[in-house]
Amino acid sequence: MRLEARFTWLPTPVLSLLLFIVWLLLNNSVSAGHIVLAVILAIVIPLVVSPFRTKQPLIIKPGLALRHLLLVLYDIVTANVQVAILILGPTRKLTPGFVKVPLDLTHSTPITILASTVSLTPGTVSAEIYPWSENLIEGAEPEQVYLLIHVLNLTDEQALIKTIKQRYEAPLKEIFKC
Amino acid sequence: MIEWIISILLLIGGSFVLVGSIGLVKMPDFFMRLHGPTKATTLGMASLLTAAMVFFSTTQAGLSVKEILISLFLLLTAPISGYMMIKSAIHHKLDSIERTKGKDNIEDDC
Amino acid sequence: MLENVILIVFAMIGVSLLLNLWRLLIGPSVPDRILALDTMYINTIALIILYGMSMGTALYFEAALLIAMLGFVSTVAVCKYLLRGDIIE
Numbered sequence: 001m002r003l004e005a006r007f008t009w010l011p012t013p014v015l016s017l018l019l020f021i022v023w024l025l026l027n028n029s030v031s032a033g034h035i036v037l038a039v040i041l042a043i044v045i046p047l048v049v050s051p052f053r054t055k056q057p058l059i060i061k062p063g064l065a066l067r068h069l070l071l072v073l074y075d076i077v078t079a080n081v082q083v084a085i086l087i088l089g090p091t092r093k094l095t096p097g098f099v100k101v102p103l104d105l106t107h108s109t110p111i112t113i114l115a116s117t118v119s120l121t122p123g124t125v126s127a128e129i130y131p132w133s134e135n136l137i138e139g140a141e142p143e144q145v146y147l148l149i150h151v152l153n154l155t156d157e158q159a160l161i162k163t164i165k166q167r168y169e170a171p172l173k174e175i176f177k178c
Numbered sequence: 179m180i181e182w183i184i185s186i187l188l189l190i191g192g193s194f195v196l197v198g199s200i201g202l203v204k205m206p207d208f209f210m211r212l213h214g215p216t217k218a219t220t221l222g223m224a225s226l227l228t229a230a231m232v233f234f235s236t237t238q239a240g241l242s243v244k245e246i247l248i249s250l251f252l253l254l255t256a257p258i259s260g261y262m263m264i265k266s267a268i269h270h271k272l273d274s275i276e277r278t279k280g281k282d283n284i285e286d287d288c
Numbered sequence: 289m290l291e292n293v294i295l296i297v298f299a300m301i302g303v304s305l306l307l308n309l310w311r312l313l314i315g316p317s318v319p320d321r322i323l324a325l326d327t328m329y330i331n332t333i334a335l336i337i338l339y340g341m342s343m344g345t346a347l348y349f350e351a352a353l354l355i356a357m358l359g360f361v362s363t364v365a366v367c368k369y370l371l372r373g374d375i376i377e
Binding site: 022025026028076077079080083084086087088091094095096097098099100115116117119120123125126127128148150152154157 | 194197198200201204205206207209210212213214216217218220221240241242243244246247253254256257258260261264265268274275277278279280281284
């Protein structure tokens with residue numbers, strides 16, 4: 001896990017890129033003036049607000065991150081179709097359930113990303129993170145972290161846990177190297 | 179041709195939004211109701227906004243891509259608001275239906 | 289053809305708004321009502337975008353973006369109030 005950015009003038013590369021893209025989208029143009037303004041904003045705003053932020057892990061493998069994003073987008077589409085079929089089908093046959101997934105991740109940023117992906121994909125909504133603490137990075141001895149998820153139609157608990165760990169958690173561990 | 183694409187995207191989006199709302203009314207307890215709006219509605223909105231993007235790109239001068247912003251925003255915020263709602267539901271100890279498995283996985287928060 | 293499709297989708301979203309309103313009115317607990325409101329504002333964005341398409345103007349886009357942001361913030365604020373009895377601690 002790396003917290004410090006490579007260049008001090010660019011503390012959050014990904015957020016700067018996002019700011020750049022959002023500015024261009026908001027103005028709906030790629031003229032030279034807007035690009036210059038977007039570059040200035042993308043560099044100045046992170047510098048100005050960086051004293052207010054807590055340090056967060058940086059993406060170490062951008063290529064893998066992009067591939068993971070595409071995989072998640074594909075999963076969102078397929079999972080939505082499945083959920084739509086489940087909703088329209090008979091309600092009495094559904095067996096909802098709460099499942100506790102043990103996590104290998106320890107820092108709060110990757111856990112947040114994992115919880116969001118789990119919320120958007122296959123019939124699951126992440127509900128709670130145990131043990132509850134304000135800041136997961138502080139403790140000297142990191143405890144085992146659990147993610148409580150609610151499943152719309154629970155058939156095989158172990159298979160679900162295995163899917164989440166392999167499909168969504170392992171790439172995140174690679175991306176943030178933690 | 180483009181009219182066909184817009185129509186199909188609009189119909190897909192509208193049906194997903196409708197399915198999300200049907201899930202909201204049909205499901206028996208809060209935790210199951212949450213699944214419809216957080217997932218189906220998000221994809222429905224993304225599809226509708228893509229249709230709007232294609233529509234405005236063809237009917238008006240120049241490319242119009244700013245509808246992506248709303249899709250992106252909804253995609254980013256849907257899990258967070260869902261998480262906040264399920265957290266407050268657990269805090270208020272809402273009942274889940276009888277056949278829910280693994281209810282003892284819920285721990286009491288302080 | 290597109291006009292008719294837009295009308296059909298208008299009807300679909302209108303029905304979903306009515307269903308949300310039903311849940312908002314009966315919804316046995318407070319989180320249920322928040323969920324109904326949350327879904328309602330998302331459906332309202334769809335309605336505004338569709339209205340812009342049927343009028344042939346992209347002017348409503350900014351309104352839709354503002355509703356998206358305000359809706360998210362208000363949902364989180366109400367949930368936070370339910371959780372802690374306070375919004376800004």
